[in-house]
Amino acid sequence: MINPNTARAMTESIGRCARAVAGPSTAIVAVSPSMGPESIESHYDEALAVPGVLAEVAAGERAGTDGYVIACFGDPGLDAARELAAGPVVGIAQAAMHAATLVGRGFSVVTTLSRTAGRAWDLAHRYGFAAACRGVHACDIPVLELDRPDGDAREVVTRLCAEALDADGSDAVVLGCAGMAPFCAEISARLGVPVVDGVTAATKLVESLICLGLRTSARGEYAPPPPKRYSGLLGDFTIP
Ligand SMILES: O=C(O)C[C@H]1NC(=O)NC1=O
Numbered sequence: 001m002i003n004p005n006t007a008r009a010m011t012e013s014i015g016r017c018a019r020a021v022a023g024p025s026t027a028i029v030a031v032s033p034s035m036g037p038e039s040i041e042s043h044y045d046e047a048l049a050v051p052g053v054l055a056e057v058a059a060g061e062r063a064g065t066d067g068y069v070i071a072c073f074g075d076p077g078l079d080a081a082r083e084l085a086a087g088p089v090v091g092i093a094q095a096a097m098h099a100a101t102l103v104g105r106g107f108s109v110v111t112t113l114s115r116t117a118g119r120a121w122d123l124a125h126r127y128g129f130a131a132a133c134r135g136v137h138a139c140d141i142p143v144l145e146l147d148r149p150d151g152d153a154r155e156v157v158t159r160l161c162a163e164a165l166d167a168d169g170s171d172a173v174v175l176g177c178a179g180m181a182p183f184c185a186e187i188s189a190r191l192g193v194p195v196v197d198g199v200t201a202a203t204k205l206v207e208s209l210i211c212l213g214l215r216t217s218a219r220g221e222y223a224p225p226p227p228k229r230y231s232g233l234l235g236d237f238t239i240p
Contacts, residue, residue, distance in 0.1 A: 001203070002056045003032040003178065004049040004072040005039045007144055010179055014071045017181040018203040026207055029065070031056050039143035040072050041113050050077035051234065057081045057089070067206040069095075071178045071199050073111060074119050082222040088209040089216060092198025093120070096174045097129045099201040103194040104172030106134040108164035110157060111176025112146070114138040120176055134168035136176070146179035158187050165193060172196065 001018050003011040015030025022028050033052020037045040054077055057068060067087040070078055075091025082089045100107035107129075109120045117136040124133035139153070139160050146153045157180060161173045172194040175184060184197035209215075216222050 001028055001030040001069050001071050001199070002053055003030065004036065004053045004070060004076050005045075005143070006032050006034070006036050006052075007038050008032070009147065010039075010144070013147065013182060014178055014199050017197070017199045018069070021200045021203055023207055026203075028203070031059075040074060040076065041143055042115060043119070046072075046074045046076045046119075050080065053077040054080055054084060057084045061085060067210050069199070069202040069206055071202070073176045073178065073198065074116065075123060079222070080225075082216045083225050085216055086218075087215050088206050090202040090205050090209070092178060092202045093123045093174075093176070094127050094198075095202035095205045096196045096198035097124060097127055097133070098205070099196045100172040100174050100194065101129060101132045103196075104170065106132055106168065106170040107172040107174050107196070108134055108161070108168045108170040109136040109174045109176045110161050110164055110180075111136060111138050112141055112143050112179075114140055116176075134170040135164055137164045137167075143177060143179050146177065147182070154183050154186070157183055158190055161187055161195065162191055165191065174198070 001014050003014050011030050011032040018028045036049045036052040040046050040049050068089045070091045073093045075093045078091045111120055117138055120136045124130055137160055139156050141153050145151055175197045178199050181197040181199040184195050188195035
């Protein structure tokens, strides 16, 4: 489980949520890069998070990791990570959108800042869910304030999920932030519709792919990157 931001509390939360659904033979290791943004709320943050994600995948390959989840709703570095990894790499946005389309005709995405809504739409189109994604809604709560004990994030997100279902005519909700994972079961119970959290959906997808013997294809676009020199800080990366 790679949390692309450097917020330790969020990494621990992601690990807990993944372990809650992982099978008995699955060892969940939750990590986050030593470098990069403390939260990812813009294209700039996302770009600066990718080197750290790739460093974690490279370390995982050296350690023999079977598969990876990129636990940030922008799926930062997903394609590049697949070029490094032998096993499957699943982003939480892609996993959540897939899961939502298996239990509903149309889903609404509820995410954090309004400025990241475009990225969610981009991913829905990239993953082939342009028709199934009926709307993207932002609660405008900063990522690192979702777990504030004195905050009302859980209520705000729940209310926005209800409003999104009505506004979009959708029948499922995708939570658009790894930090919302702990809210998932309660919101689903309160609204009576499938609410999908990408952290747990991606965990089970990676498990399933490994169980099916499916690894990232090394043919074509996801083949290992061609060897070359990387200067400056990036030169410290050792591609496995
Ligand atoms: O894209 C977002 O708004 C949410 C995204 N940012 C982050 O630091 N973890 C996430 O899941």
